[in-house]
C-alpha cells in the first residue's frame with residue numbers, strides 16, 4: 351500500500367472515532383486503519399449543504415472535511431458545468447459506511463458486489479478486509495469508474511471495476527454472498543436479489559418521497575426472495591434511474607385553511623416516516639427548523655400539485671385537489687393505533703413481482719408495490 355494511517359494522523363483519529371462508536375469489529379478496524387480516506391478523494395471536492403454543495407477551495411478546509419465524519423462530495427450535476435450544484439457522487443459519510451459494512455456481516459471467503467463505486471473507497475476497504483478477487487464493483491458514470499480504477503491501482507488494490515448500470519447487477523460473476531448498494535434505491539431491483547445466494551445478505555439505503563432514507567438489511571431466502579428489517583436512517587444519493595421525479599407547481603388560488611390537533615413535529619420521526627411513506631407512497635415531506643423547536647414548518651407535496659403547509663401552533667393551509675394534511679392525519683392516527691412503532695420494527699420483502707413493507711413480520715404487510 352502506498353500510505354497507511356500512521357502517515358495520516360487525521361485518519362487515525364477518524365478510525366478511533368468510528369471504533370469508539372462501536373462501529374468496527376477488529377477485522378474492520380484493521381481494514382480502516384490500512385486505507386487512508388485521503389487516498390480516495392480527488393483534487394476537486396465540495397461540501398454538502400442542505401440542498402446544494404459549495405466548493406472547498408483551501409487545503410486546510412479540505413483536510414478538515416476529509417477527516418471529519420461527513421460526506422465529501424466529489425461530483426455535482428453528473429459532472430456538467432453550470433448546474434445548481436446537486437451532489438451526484440461522493441466519498442460517503444464514514445460512520446454510515448462503517449455501519450453498512452457492519453450490517454453486511456462479511457465472512458472471510460465471501461464474494462461481494464458493490465453498486466456505486468464512486469471514489470473506490472468502499473471497494474478498497476472490502477479488498478483490504480477480503481481480497482481483490484472477492485470484490486466486484488459497478489459505477490454508472492464512465493469518468494468516475496476510470497478515476498476509481500486509477501485510485502485503487504495507486505493504492506495497490508485490484509477489484510473488478512465494471513462501468514455499467516448497477517440496477518442490472520453484474521450477472522457475469524454471480525452468485526455473490528453479499529451485495530451492498532452505496533446509492534439509494536426506491537425499490538430493490540429483482541436482478542440484484544437473483545444474483546445473491548440463499549442465506550446471503552443485501553444491504554441498501556432506501557429512499558421514498560416521504561423520507562430521505564433508511565438502510566435495509568435483507569437476507570435472501572431459500573426460495574430466492576429476500577426479506578429483512580430496516581436498520582436506522584441513511585441518507586444517500588439515489589441510483590440514477592431512481593431519482594425522485596419533480597413535484598408540480600402549486601396553484602395558490604386553491605389555498606384553504608383549517609385547524610388541526612396534530613403537531614407537525616410528530617411527523618418527523620423515522621418510525622412515522624416508514625409508516626407514512628408506506629401508506630402514502632407518492633407524498634413528499636420536507637421540513638425546516640428555525641431558531642428553536644417551536645419554529646418547525648412541514649410541507650407535504652404530491653406530484654400533481656397538491657400541497658399542505660403546517661407550522662407549529664398555527665392553522666394548516668392546503669392546496670390542490672387532495673386534502674394532503676387530512677390524509678396524513680389519518681395515517682398518523684393509524685400509526686398511533688399501532689403503538690407508534692420504531693423504524694427498525696418495519697421490514698421489507700422483495701420477490702419477482704415487486705416489494706412490500708411490513709410491520710414486525712412479512713405476514714403483516716402495510717403496503718406493496720407490484
Ligand SMILES: C[S@@+](CC[C@H](N)C(=O)[O-])C[C@H]1O[C@@H](n2cnc3c(N)ncnc32)[C@H](O)[C@@H]1O
Nearest residue numbers: 439441466468469471472490516532533589590
Ligand atoms: C454515494 S456514491 C458511492 C460512494 C462510494 N461507495 C465510495 O466509496 O466512494 C454513489 C455512487 O453511485 C453511483 N450510481 C448512481 N446510479 C448508479 C447505477 N445505476 N449504477 C451504478 N452506480 C450508480 C453514482 O454515480 C455515485 O458515484
